[in-house]
Amino acid sequence: MSQLDDLLEERLARLEAGEPLEACLAGLPEAQVNSLRKAALLRAVSDADPVADRIAAERRELVRLAKENKPMASQSPSSAPTGKARPRWVLPVALAGGAFGLCSCMMILSLLAGLAGLNLLSPERSVAQNPTPVHEGTPASPKATGESNQGLSTPVPTAVALEAPDPQTAALNEPHGVVEVQASDGTWTKVQAGTMVKAGQRVHTGALSRVILTFYDGSQARLGPNSEVSIDALDAQKSGPRVVALTQWVGESDHDVATSSDAGSRYEVNTPSGTGKAKGTVFHVFVSTTLLVRFDVDEGAVEVTSLNVTVVVVAGQSTIIVAGQAPQPPVFHISGEGEVERIGTNWRIAGQNFRTHADTVIIGDPQVGDWVAFEGRALLNGTRVADKIVLLHRRFENTFAFVGTVDAIGESEWTIAGRVVRVDEVTRIEPGIEVGDLVEVKGGIAQDGTLWAASIQPVVTNGFRFTGVVQNITSEAWAVSSISVTVNVSTTIEPGIVVGDVVQVSGQILEDGVWLAQTIRRVPAGGGPFEMVGVATSLDPWIVNGIELATADWTEIDEGIEVGDKVKVEGRILADGTWLAEKIKLWDEDEPVRFAFVGRVNSINPWVVGGIPLAVDDNTEIKGEIAVGDRVKVEGVVLPDGTWLAQAIKRLDRNRGCFSFSTVIRGVDANQIVLFDGQTVTLGEGVTVEGELNTTAVIIIFGCVREDGTFIIVTIIVIGQIELPPTPVPQPTTAPPPSTGSFDITENNQTLTLICNGNSVTIRGNDNHITLLGNCGSVTIRGNSNWVSIQSATSVTNTGNNNTIQGP
Amino acid sequence: MAGPRMPDTSGPNLVVLAQRGEADALGALYDLHYRAIFRYFRARVGNWHLAEDLTSDVFRRMLAGLPQYRPMGLPFRAWLFRIAHNVLVDHYRKESGRMSVELQETEQQGQSAADPASVVEHKLTMEQAYRALFELEPSQRDVLALRFLSGLSLREVALALNRTEASVKALQQRGLAALRLTLVPE
Numbered sequence: 001m002s003q004l005d006d007l008l009e010e011r012l013a014r015l016e017a018g019e020p021l022e023a024c025l026a027g028l029p030e031a032q033v034n035s036l037r038k039a040a041l042l043r044a045v046s047d048a049d050p051v052a053d054r055i056a057a058e059r060r061e062l063v064r065l066a067k068e069n070k071p072m073a074s075q076s077p078s079s080a081p082t083g084k085a086r087p088r089w090v091l092p093v094a095l096a097g098g099a100f101g102l103c104s105c106m107m108i109l110s111l112l113a114g115l116a117g118l119n120l121l122s123p124e125r126s127v128a129q130n131p132t133p134v135h136e137g138t139p140a141s142p143k144a145t146g147e148s149n150q151g152l153s154t155p156v157p158t159a160v161a162l163e164a165p166d167p168q169t170a171a172l173n174e175p176h177g178v179v180e181v182q183a184s185d186g187t188w189t190k191v192q193a194g195t196m197v198k199a200g201q202r203v204h205t206g207a208l209s210r211v212i213l214t215f216y217d218g219s220q221a222r223l224g225p226n227s228e229v230s231i232d233a234l235d236a237q238k239s240g241p242r243v244v245a246l247t248q249w250v251g252e253s254d255h256d257v258a259t260s261s262d263a264g265s266r267y268e269v270n271t272p273s274g275t276g277k278a279k280g281t282v283f284h285v286f287v288s289t290t291l292l293v294r295f296d297v298d299e300g301a302v303e304v305t306s307l308n309v310t311v312v313v314v315a316g317q318s319t320i321i322v323a324g325q326a327p328q329p330p331v332f333h334i335s336g337e338g339e340v341e342r343i344g345t346n347w348r349i350a351g352q353n354f355r356t357h358a359d360t361v362i363i364g365d366p367q368v369g370d371w372v373a374f375e376g377r378a379l380l381n382g383t384r385v386a387d388k389i390v391l392l393h394r395r396f397e398n399t400f401a402f403v404g405t406v407d408a409i410g411e412s413e414w415t416i417a418g419r420v421v422r423v424d425e426v427t428r429i430e431p432g433i434e435v436g437d438l439v440e441v442k443g444g445i446a447q448d449g450t451l452w453a454a455s456i457q458p459v460v461t462n463g464f465r466f467t468g469v470v471q472n473i474t475s476e477a478w479a480v481s482s483i484s485v486t487v488n489v490s491t492t493i494e495p496g497i498v499v500g501d502v503v504q505v506s507g508q509i510l511e512d513g514v515w516l517a518q519t520i521r522r523v524p525a526g527g528g529p530f531e532m533v534g535v536a537t538s539l540d541p542w543i544v545n546g547i548e549l550a551t552a553d554w555t556e557i558d559e560g561i562e563v564g565d566k567v568k569v570e571g572r573i574l575a576d577g578t579w580l581a582e583k584i585k586l587w588d589e590d591e592p593v594r595f596a597f598v599g600r601v602n603s604i605n606p607w608v609v610g611g612i613p614l615a616v617d618d619n620t621e622i623k624g625e626i627a628v629g630d631r632v633k634v635e636g637v638v639l640p641d642g643t644w645l646a647q648a649i650k651r652l653d654r655n656r657g658c659f660s661f662s663t664v665i666r667g668v669d670a671n672q673i674v675l676f677d678g679q680t681v682t683l684g685e686g687v688t689v690e691g692e693l694n695t696t697a698v699i700i701i702f703g704c705v706r707e708d709g710t711f712i713i714v715t716i717i718v719i720g721q722i723e724l725p726p727t728p729v730p731q732p733t734t735a736p737p738p739s740t741g742s743f744d745i746t747e748n749n750q751t752l753t754l755i756c757n758g759n760s761v762t763i764r765g766n767d768n769h770i771t772l773l774g775n776c777g778s779v780t781i782r783g784n785s786n787w788v789s790i791q792s793a794t795s796v797t798n799t800g801n802n803n804t805i806q807g808p
Numbered sequence: 809m810a811g812p813r814m815p816d817t818s819g820p821n822l823v824v825l826a827q828r829g830e831a832d833a834l835g836a837l838y839d840l841h842y843r844a845i846f847r848y849f850r851a852r853v854g855n856w857h858l859a860e861d862l863t864s865d866v867f868r869r870m871l872a873g874l875p876q877y878r879p880m881g882l883p884f885r886a887w888l889f890r891i892a893h894n895v896l897v898d899h900y901r902k903e904s905g906r907m908s909v910e911l912q913e914t915e916q917q918g919q920s921a922a923d924p925a926s927v928v929e930h931k932l933t934m935e936q937a938y939r940a941l942f943e944l945e946p947s948q949r950d951v952l953a954l955r956f957l958s959g960l961s962l963r964e965v966a967l968a969l970n971r972t973e974a975s976v977k978a979l980q981q982r983g984l985a986a987l988r989l990t991l992v993p994e
Contacts, residue, residue: 008980035984
């Protein structure tokens with residue numbers, strides 16, 4: 001057959017070179033004669049052009065866009081939800097944006113406690129990771145705006161978001177997953193992009209779902225998964241008084257509020273436990289099922305009120321409202337990502353200790369060694385509380401994965417590609433695997449080098465496996481998180497699945513692009529892993545099989561991948577439906593028996609890493625000066641005899657995590673800045689500074705924690721200027737006021753700092769700025785329009801008007 | 809015999825100029841490849857207007873992808889046709905495999921039954937060719953359309969479809985054999 005193919009090809013080449021057909025046919029076997037004739041027929045078909053006008057118009061448009069140096073409309077990247085330049089961590093989408101924002105703090109008392117745990121400040125440059133965020137404000141969405149609820153995947157990023165046609169209407173943009181609107185008669189309807197909603201309606205998102213409400217004045221509210229809001233009042237005028245009043249019943253939302261110069265404007269988010277009012281602000285609202293409410297502010301300020309107590313939460317701060325209580329004093333926010341070192345009530349992530357509470361949201365069941373994103377608060381007593389912990393990827397170290405042919409199947413061990421792999425009752429083995437099948441095995445490496453398989457599954461060269469939310473079910477196709485998967489009689493479907501359920505779908509991508517499901521089964525909500533093989537149609541953003549992928553700085557991406565290459569992608573689908581890639585590898589069908597793992601070097605001659613003996617040869621690439629004990633990544637091939645031949649061994653200088661927090665500058669001296677807690681930071685060459693560092697500047701400090709625990713500052717960003725002069729840190733030599741048992745402040749328009757020392761305080765004056773340090777007894781505010789900051793008190797009573805309390 | 813193979817003048821210079829934002833170079837690339845890509849889609853989807861739309865989509869993606877294109881990887885034309893193939897795959901995914909065939913019904917069956925050699929002399933219309941191609945398996949149709957309607961070399965087809973040359977040869981051979989059943993009475 002191949003000889004005949006070659007012969008035909010040779011004659012085709014001659015034909016194409018201009019030789020007459022008959023000459024090319026000479027000497028050909030009869031079967032090939034007809035094939036060559038057919039080829040000649042096809043080559044000679046009379047041509048027909050498309051409509052010339054259309055060609056010319058398309059050409060003009062292409063050239064015009066090239067001149068404008070921008071892609072055509074259908075190629076426009078997803079519209080960013082906000083135009084804010086605020087940098088974010090690598091996974092803002094993972095944590096629904098706003099809450100994930102960077103930490104700033106203008107609360108003096110907060111500063112005293114907030115930096116207490118950070119005695120590791122160093123001006124050195126980060127060595128490996130760049131915590132400067134990527135994918136700023138751009139949600140990774142595998143579907144285009146305007147898609148129907150049938151949810152067919154499209155490879156083209158989203159089009160321009162629709163605007164609300166009038167102030168009394170909001171447009172629903174970029175719906176992802178299951179998004180429903182409740183009409184006034186109580187019925188819920190699944191919505192499409194561009195659906196308009198008005199006051200009186202409710203919007204609900206399901207698991208792995210999200211949607212953006214765009215108001216007429218340009219303000220936006222972005223709902224995360226499992227969220228519900230009602231529109232109480234809506235008159236989003238671009239000029240004049242703007243009114244947007246929402247009630248968030250549950251879930252998460254991010255708000256980007258357009259600035260309004262009209263004093264009568266209001267943008268408020270009510271919750272079952274309190275209300276937040278904002279103007280020209282970026283903030284995040286979280287409402288748990290137990291009605292715990294948290295407001296996080298990224299820009300500007302939000303007044304949060306409950307039980308007639310109002311606290312002002314400024315950029316970088318958060319406040320909590322427990323149902324039936326007044327808002328807690330704002331504290332500063334800390335967020336980042338890192339390796340989990342301890343779990344339980346007290347977690348240790350990225351070298352930082354966090355306490356969890358009953359309402360801490362933990363997604364993905366992270367374990368020690370895994371990599372997570374976190375957000376939390378630094379309390380006044382220095383304790384750090386985690387409000388959300390999201391698994392980003394499972395541990396890399398001492399885990400393995402390779403593809404090979406099954407040589408033998410035993411009760412407790414299999415031999416795959418010549419390598420013995422132990423299995424036990426927790427090993428997930430796809431049914432039907434036989435000797436000779438090509439499989440992918442993943443698992444952990446024991447200290448003695450034993451390979452314990454966590455899963456063994458057949459390799460599919462055009463396969464997929466992902467977790468998504470069911471949007472639509474028909475007898476022929478399902479829509480799952482915007483992917484249309486075909487089902488047929490061979491598809492195994494767990495009984496009882498309904499729209500809104502979270503499922504894992506696996507199958508194959510057929511030649512014509514159809515995703516054929518082989519199994520569909522329910523999995524716990526909250527996202528899960530995915531993997532697929534497909535063609536990369538875009539690298540920025542990454543689009544594979546029409547799915548837009550988010551990447552992180554730790555995403556492993558093979559070098560040299562180009563548009564059109566076939567790749568294998570593994571990652572996790574996050575709570576809001578974002579597909580976050582852990583690995584994007586060139587897919588080499590001709591050399592599938594490869595391995596890659598991360599471990600510590602046990603010995604170098606001979607090479608043993610993570611307990612596994614490795615063969616090396618002259619072609620093995622050793623990257624970096626490697627010593628015993630170093631953490632390395634090994635990549636190579638499994639030889640027929642089961643030997644692991646290392647092709648590359650690379651030392652990993654990986655950080656334990658990176659995070660950010662905010663503070664206020666107390667003083668600046670040459671190349672040093674003094675933070676409010678008294679710590680001094682030397683600005684070395686490696687530290688990037690954005691903005692002017694001066695006294696009272698509010699700054700965000702980004703940094704990473706090295707393996708030895710050292711915190712390395714990478715970037716300092718000035719985000720604002722504090723309105724109040726920084727309160728001096730009390731010194732031991734400072735004489736405290738006489739301990740008379742109580743302070744009675746009757747003055748007006750004063751700026752006072754008092755150390756309570758257990759005394760009670762009564763404020764009768766008006767318009768004061770008062771900072772109460774130390775432990776106070778009862779604090780009673782009878783005057784009006786005071787700003788009072790309280791570090792600690794046995795009780796706080798406010799009977800005045802317009803008082804702002806930032807208290808214990 | 810005037811075959812559809814076009815001179816591969818989309819060499820690195822033109823591509824590099826287009827990457828630099830030279831609108832004329834981009835227009836030249838468009839002129840050079842539009843028809844071949846249109847023919848490919850015409851053979852694959854049948855619908856004239858849809859083929860036009862998909863062809864436009866290819867050039868939009870080309871414009872978006874040009875900055876990332878590196879000549880040391882795929883040859884430009886193979887890269888472009890790989891985009892075309894991906895556009896087609898995406899189209900089918902969106903349509904869940906639905907296919908719209910809009911071949912003209914003016915086809916004269918008698919002509920299909922003519923001797924191949926004499927048919928060559930008459931020259932087939934595009935409609936005849938497309939009708940014949942539509943009887944083939946999609947992979948065979950891909951290969952024959954790219955090889956003989958769009959004028960790609962064996963290697964370019966292999967690169968565009970992400971297949972080995974041997975695989976393309978085999979598909980080509982099987983496709984031509986099957987095509988004979990349609991156009992030539994046995």
